[in-house]
Amino acid sequence: xxxxxxxxxxxxxxxxASLELGCNYSYGGTVNLFWYVQYPGQHLQLLxxxxxxxxxxxxxxxxxxxxxxxxxxxxxRKPSVQWSDTAEYFCAVxxxxxGNLIFGKGTKLSVKP
Amino acid sequence: DARVxxxxxxxxxxxxxxxxxRCQPILGHNTVFWYRQTMMQGLxxxxxxxxxxxxxxxxxxxxxxxxxxxxxxxxxxxxxxxxPRDSAVYFCASGLEGQGAxxxxxxxxxxxxxxxx
Numbered sequence: 001x002x003x004x005x006x007x008x009x010x011x012x013x014x015x016x017a018s019l020e021l022g023c024n025y026s027y028g029g030t031v032n033l034f035w036y037v038q039y040p041g042q043h044l045q046l047l048x049x050x051x052x053x054x055x056x057x058x059x060x061x062x063x064x065x066x067x068x069x070x071x072x073x074x075x076x077r078k079p080s081v082q083w084s085d086t087a088e089y090f091c092a093v094x095x096x097x098x099g100n101l102i103f104g105k106g107t108k109l110s111v112k113p
Numbered sequence: 114d115a116r117v118x119x120x121x122x123x124x125x126x127x128x129x130x131x132x133x134x135r136c137q138p139i140l141g142h143n144t145v146f147w148y149r150q151t152m153m154q155g156l157x158x159x160x161x162x163x164x165x166x167x168x169x170x171x172x173x174x175x176x177x178x179x180x181x182x183x184x185x186x187x188x189x190x191x192x193x194x195x196x197p198r199d200s201a202v203y204f205c206a207s208g209l210e211g212q213g214a215x216x217x218x219x220x221x222x223x224x225x226x227x228x229x230x
Contacts, residue, residue, distance in 0.1 A: 034218065043204060044221040090156065097210070098168055101146055101219060103156040 002027045004093050006104035013081050014112050021076040021107050023091030032094040033074040035065055038106075039087045047089075050074065061085070083113045115139040117207050119222035126229055131193040134225045137186055138207030145188045146206045146219065147173075147180055156204075162188065163210060195229045202226050 007022040025031065032051050036044040048059025055067040065076045074091060091104040118137040126132055138145050147159040160170040160180040170180060177199075179191045192199055208219035 036221075043223045044206075046218050046220070049218045098163070100158055100161055100169055101206075102158065103148075105155040 002093065002095050002100065002102050004091055004102050004104040006089075006091055006107050008107045009105070010108045010110070012110045012112065015083055016080045017111075019076070019078040019081050019085075019109070021089055021091075021109070023074045023076065023104060024072050025074070025091075025093040025102075026072065027093060027095040027099070028072075029096050031096075033065070033067060034092040034094070034101075035059065035063070035074075035076050036090045036092060036103075037087045038090065044090060047076070081109070081111050083111045085109060086111045115220070117205055117220050117222035119203075119205050119225050121225055122223065123226045124228070126195055126227070128196055128229055129194040130229075131191065132195045132199075132227060132229075134190045134203050134205075134227070136188040136190070136205030136207075136222055138188060138205070139220055140186070142207040142209050142220075144208045144210045144219070145182065146208075147188070147190050148204045148206065150202045150204060150224070151200075159190065159203075192227075195227075197229045200227055200229050 003026045005024045034049045035047040037047050038044045047063050048057050050057045050067045058064045063078050067074050088106045088108050090106045094101045120135045143164050145162040149157045159173045161168045162182050165182040182188045202224045204221050204224045206219040206221045
């Protein structure tokens with residue numbers, strides 16, 4: 001079955017530090033890839049998505065992600081985090097045309113001011 | 114901004130009672146997902162509808178859960194009878210899926226926080 005792995009459960013950074021959150025998936029066919037953010041007590045919001053084309057995808061709030069097909073990875077990056085980026089981040093994979101949208105377990109990011 | 118509307122926001126009910134959660138997808142979207150979020154399990158997929166037809170509900174406990182789309186503007190998730198272990202936040206997400214494997218992204222509702230006592 002399809003699975004999505006997020007390697008870090010909790011990441012703690014100081015403001016202005018660079019961020020990279022890992023995401024790997026197991027499906028070998030065509031995929032659509034997503035990163036969502038969930039601020040405390042709120043619903044999930046889409047940060048960015050990849051369908052095809054340029055494997056480096058830019059999203060909102062200065063986030064970007066790189067799709068590396070050979071590694072089945074879609075890591076999220078931000079050059080300089082802010083306190084307001086404190087949230088939980090979820091990677092999601094949609095497999096094929098009728099496949100499910102599967103989420104990783106999430107990574108909590110805490111940014112110290 | 115178009116949004117996915119879920120009702121109720123919060124629901125507290127006694128064990129054994131029936132619970133119905135509602136979701137109004139964004140107009141024009143053809144896909145609806147239902148998820149359950151808990152601290153222990155994270156986001157679990159319960160059901161997936163496209164064009165109102167269920168494509169997958171294998172993640173849903175069939176003995177007590179049911180999901181339907183009576184029309185394109187309403188998706189429902191029902192639990193009967195409810196149990197304390199059903200306590201969670203239930204999210205609905207809608208999206209537009211195109212030809213082949215193309216997906217345009219999914220918008221989540223604010224969720225229904227269910228507490229079964």
